[in-house]
Amino acid sequence: MSGSGQDDAAMAWALEQLRPYAPVVQHLQVPYDGWRCLQASLTLQGESLPVRALLRSQNTPEAGLEAEVIDLGRGRPDDFERVGDAVRGKIVLVSHEFPFTGDHVHRRRKYDMALQAGAVGFLIANNVPGQGLLSGSSGRPRDGVGIPAAYTDYESAQRLIAAAAQGAARVNLVIQGEELLDSQASVGIAEIPGGRDSVIVISAHMDGHDLGVSALDNATGVATALAAARALAAKVGPDTPSLRICFFCAEEWALAGSARYLADMDPAERARIKFDINLDTVAGDLSLTAMISDFPALEPVVNQAAALAGIPVSTWLPLMPNSDHANFARNGIPALRLTAGFGKPDSRVNNILSAGDLPAIIAEGELRQALAVTCALADVALGMSDAQLDALAARD
Numbered sequence: 001m002s003g004s005g006q007d008d009a010a011m012a013w014a015l016e017q018l019r020p021y022a023p024v025v026q027h028l029q030v031p032y033d034g035w036r037c038l039q040a041s042l043t044l045q046g047e048s049l050p051v052r053a054l055l056r057s058q059n060t061p062e063a064g065l066e067a068e069v070i071d072l073g074r075g076r077p078d079d080f081e082r083v084g085d086a087v088r089g090k091i092v093l094v095s096h097e098f099p100f101t102g103d104h105v106h107r108r109r110k111y112d113m114a115l116q117a118g119a120v121g122f123l124i125a126n127n128v129p130g131q132g133l134l135s136g137s138s139g140r141p142r143d144g145v146g147i148p149a150a151y152t153d154y155e156s157a158q159r160l161i162a163a164a165a166q167g168a169a170r171v172n173l174v175i176q177g178e179e180l181l182d183s184q185a186s187v188g189i190a191e192i193p194g195g196r197d198s199v200i201v202i203s204a205h206m207d208g209h210d211l212g213v214s215a216l217d218n219a220t221g222v223a224t225a226l227a228a229a230r231a232l233a234a235k236v237g238p239d240t241p242s243l244r245i246c247f248f249c250a251e252e253w254a255l256a257g258s259a260r261y262l263a264d265m266d267p268a269e270r271a272r273i274k275f276d277i278n279l280d281t282v283a284g285d286l287s288l289t290a291m292i293s294d295f296p297a298l299e300p301v302v303n304q305a306a307a308l309a310g311i312p313v314s315t316w317l318p319l320m321p322n323s324d325h326a327n328f329a330r331n332g333i334p335a336l337r338l339t340a341g342f343g344k345p346d347s348r349v350n351n352i353l354s355a356g357d358l359p360a361i362i363a364e365g366e367l368r369q370a371l372a373v374t375c376a377l378a379d380v381a382l383g384m385s386d387a388q389l390d391a392l393a394a395r396d
């Protein structure tokens with residue numbers, strides 16, 4: 001978790017692994033809006049329910065926020081439209097969704113809709129029975145407008161829905177957190193210099209959530225990036241672009257680390273980056289998907305790499321702002337996120353953000369597949385001319 005110090009320790013360790021292959025290694029720091037939860041509780045009719053504050057949640061009054069809970073189902077735009085003004089003054093209850101589907105509505109969007117509709121609080125329930133709580137970010141900026149926001153588990157949501165149906169879902173929600181001023185997030189850069197000005201990036205986020213150990217999300221991406229750097233080092237030479245490994249922290253804080261790294265970069269330096277291969281949750285299922293961020297020219301690159309690796313990889317065109325690739329894409333840099341289990345809510349990938357995100361749920365074969373695909377993607381890009389790389393940025 002960013003802010004725990006473990007993210008910085010993991011960064012130092014990972015960069016040490018890259019030193020034998022990458023002559024240029026930098027451990028940078030970028031500012032982000034740090035925050036820590038001090039206290040969280042949820043009480044229904046005198047009984048405590050499990051609750052976990054979203055990162056950067058707004059505080060309730062110290063004695064708690066007393067309000068009626070209103071059930072908005074999955075909390076999609078049509079759910080908010082259907083209920084309209086009835087949300088005002090209430091605590092909205094919505095359902096978490098498996099994040100890797102075509103029609104997924106992100107937690108932060110549901111939160112924003114609740115805020116805009118006049119809700120005084122936001123509860124998001126795990127959609128998986130028996131899986132306990134989840135952890136996630138509210139995305140509220142420092143000094144930004146917000147409402148108290150927290151996860152609860154599936155079983156508590158069922159109780160709240162039943163109580164709401166009887167008009168008896170008045171709860172007390174307590175969330176007390178504190179701002180951690182001057183927080184810094186580690187950024188790790190390791191570069192294997194080529195002979196050309198252009199740069200190919202392999203990125204992965206180092207931070208996670210701490211209910212489990214973030215093995216899927218995102219030790220799998222970090223491990224794959226490390227192994228890919230080792231395997232690709234010999235392929236980078238005088239005729240190729242440079243290969244840069246970027247590790248980010250504060251990804252789980254609304255993608256803050258990579259946003260700041262790219263925003264602070266000189267535009268000419270940023271223009272050298274031709275392609276970002278972002279690795280996030282690349283195991284947990286044997287199916288692999290490249291989310292190609294509205295860059296249609298990346299589809300043939302993915303297909304070529306999949307053929308080279310002998311591993312099927314599907315593509316998903318629309319930008320999914322669910323990892324650091326989205327910040328590269330927003331800066332006009334062709335970017336994809338490789339992920340496992342897209343469209344498969346029953347896969348082991350559904351353990352992300354939960355206490356079940358542990359090493360034991362990952363199969364080595366899944367990591368080897370992700371590694372083969374990552375190396376093939378980088379290999380294809382390293383073999384392209386600058387004109388071919390620039391053409392990847394075409395939007396139609």
Ligand SMILES: [Zn+2]
Nearest residue numbers: 217218280323
């Ligand atoms: Zn992730």
